Amino acid sequence: MSITVQLPTMLARLAGDTQTLEARGTTVGDALTDVIARYPALGPRLRDESGRPYGFVTFYLNDEDIRFRGGFAAPVADGDEVIVVPTVAGG
Amino acid sequence: MTATGTEPVDLSEKRDDVPELSTEELQRYSRHLLLPEVGLEGQRRLKAGRALLVGAGGLGSPLALYLAAAGVGHIGIVDFDVVDVTNLQRQVLHGTRDIGRPKLDSARDRLGDINPHVQVETYETRLTSANALEIIRDYDLVVDGTDNFPTRYLVNDACVLTGTPNVYGSIFRFEGQASVFATADGPCYRCLFREPPPPGMVPSCAEGGVLGVLPGLIGTIQATEALKLLLGIGTTLVGRLLLVDALRMQFRTLTLRRDPECPACGTRTLHELIDYEEFCGLRATHSGAGVPEVSPAELVAWRARGDAIDLVDVREPGEWALAHLAGARHVPLGALSGALDTFARDRTIVCSCKGGARSAQAARQLRAEGFDNVWSLTGGILRWRAEVDPTLPGY
Numbered sequence: 001m002s003i004t005v006q007l008p009t010m011l012a013r014l015a016g017d018t019q020t021l022e023a024r025g026t027t028v029g030d031a032l033t034d035v036i037a038r039y040p041a042l043g044p045r046l047r048d049e050s051g052r053p054y055g056f057v058t059f060y061l062n063d064e065d066i067r068f069r070g071g072f073a074a075p076v077a078d079g080d081e082v083i084v085v086p087t088v089a090g091g
Numbered sequence: 092m093t094a095t096g097t098e099p100v101d102l103s104e105k106r107d108d109v110p111e112l113s114t115e116e117l118q119r120y121s122r123h124l125l126l127p128e129v130g131l132e133g134q135r136r137l138k139a140g141r142a143l144l145v146g147a148g149g150l151g152s153p154l155a156l157y158l159a160a161a162g163v164g165h166i167g168i169v170d171f172d173v174v175d176v177t178n179l180q181r182q183v184l185h186g187t188r189d190i191g192r193p194k195l196d197s198a199r200d201r202l203g204d205i206n207p208h209v210q211v212e213t214y215e216t217r218l219t220s221a222n223a224l225e226i227i228r229d230y231d232l233v234v235d236g237t238d239n240f241p242t243r244y245l246v247n248d249a250c251v252l253t254g255t256p257n258v259y260g261s262i263f264r265f266e267g268q269a270s271v272f273a274t275a276d277g278p279c280y281r282c283l284f285r286e287p288p289p290p291g292m293v294p295s296c297a298e299g300g301v302l303g304v305l306p307g308l309i310g311t312i313q314a315t316e317a318l319k320l321l322l323g324i325g326t327t328l329v330g331r332l333l334l335v336d337a338l339r340m341q342f343r344t345l346t347l348r349r350d351p352e353c354p355a356c357g358t359r360t361l362h363e364l365i366d367y368e369e370f371c372g373l374r375a376t377h378s379g380a381g382v383p384e385v386s387p388a389e390l391v392a393w394r395a396r397g398d399a400i401d402l403v404d405v406r407e408p409g410e411w412a413l414a415h416l417a418g419a420r421h422v423p424l425g426a427l428s429g430a431l432d433t434f435a436r437d438r439t440i441v442c443s444c445k446g447g448a449r450s451a452q453a454a455r456q457l458r459a460e461g462f463d464n465v466w467s468l469t470g471g472i473l474r475w476r477a478e479v480d481p482t483l484p485g486y
């Protein structure tokens with residue numbers, strides 16, 4: 001199963017300057033764990049020390065906020081896209 | 092409510108004092124009058140419309156210019172800043188001759204030139220929990236062009252509490268976000284981001300930089316949404332989040348739902364405005380929160396007497412390239428936890444950044460890892476520039 005994880009440019013430098021990462025897993029959490037295993041520096045930017053989502057990084061599975069699909073336990077299927085939306089405040 | 096089926100919010104219904112347009116105005120707005128979706132009726136609604144811009148900076152510049160040109164009759168602007176040379180790369184509301192002037196003064200001059208039919212109301216103050224509700228109540232909508240988390244949460248909550256739509260835009264480096272929050276049925280900013288990041292975790296544009304044209308892109312999207320709301324036409328970004336990636340030139344919209352647990356618009360347990368500095372964890376950072384601080388003069392003295400000092404600059408790479416203190420080494424805050432083995436326990440560690448907030452956080456982090464002799468340089472490179480080395484460029 002191949003999932004795509006889309007990073008914003010601000011996090012791409014922690015993932016070998018790539019914004020589009022291939023990942024494996026059956027849930028959003030699995031897919032993120034897979035990506036973090038390859039790019040450990042991403043870990044603390046995507047989830048807290050106990051592995052839970054932060055309130056200031058929102059994850060989308062395709063077009064839907066994962067909080068309405070079971071959070072990190074949201075099931076993913078081949079071809080799905082996980083989009084990382086970090087909070088930014090610039091103006 | 093789904094995203095694509097969102098009804099436009101018609102703000103003008105509540106007005107019965109729709110103004111007439113003069114001959115000069117009819118000519119001025121002729122390209123609007125030709126649009127069946129605007130026409131004479133719509134243009135009169137715009138003239139009756141009241142928009143409050145929070146911030147006259149990167150986003151506020153195109154917003155103010157286009158809303159004024161479009162004939163929005165009443166434009167309020169909240170800002171307390173002075174035009175600085177570093178603003179001019181993106182803040183097209185202000186010019187080189189305005190350097191040192193209050194932004195509200197140059198905004199008033201520029202908008203008066205673009206469209207003398209517009210009434211500009213200026214508020215030379217920081218938007219606070221004490222004044223936000225009173226200011227916002229006078230307006231049909233608010234456009235958020237602020238540059239910090241506390242004010243963004245303040246604007247959001249004040250909009251939810253007063254039932255005022257919040258046209259949101261936010262930028263960083265090459266990326267931007269836009270949406271419309273706080274309409275009667277739509278989600279709010281807190282539904283998207285439940286809480287702010289801890290101080291220092293997400294760099295600001297002053298720390299990480301921003302492509303000058305990006306606020307132009309996002310600000311004009313906000314202006315478009317504001318005009319649609321005032322006109323009551325089209326499908327707005329209510330219930331949708333627009334993500335813009337200027338580097339890849341990709342636009343994408345995601346569905347936004349009201350969070351049933353949102354304290355502002357869901358459970359509605361938030362009845363009044365709170366202390367937003369505290370909410371964003373900034374009280375602790377400003378005071379240094381128990382981290383020992385060293386002033387520039389003290390650090391100069393320590394070095395002069397030959398202390399073994401590890402001066403660690405925790406800013407972003409672009410900031411380091413722009414200017415850094417002689418003898419410092421560079422470990423960005425985000426990379427600190429991965430670089431612990433480069434620190435020696437028998438040396439004095441002094442962390443530095445731009446203004447002293449991130450270095451205090453780095454020092455706290457190092458202390459938590461068991462380093463005892465850790466200090467934060469008070470006031471960062473800005474104070475160093477003012478007190479020790481004026482040849483360093485400011486930014």
Ligand SMILES: [Zn+2]
Nearest residue numbers: 279282353356
């Ligand atoms: Zn909400």
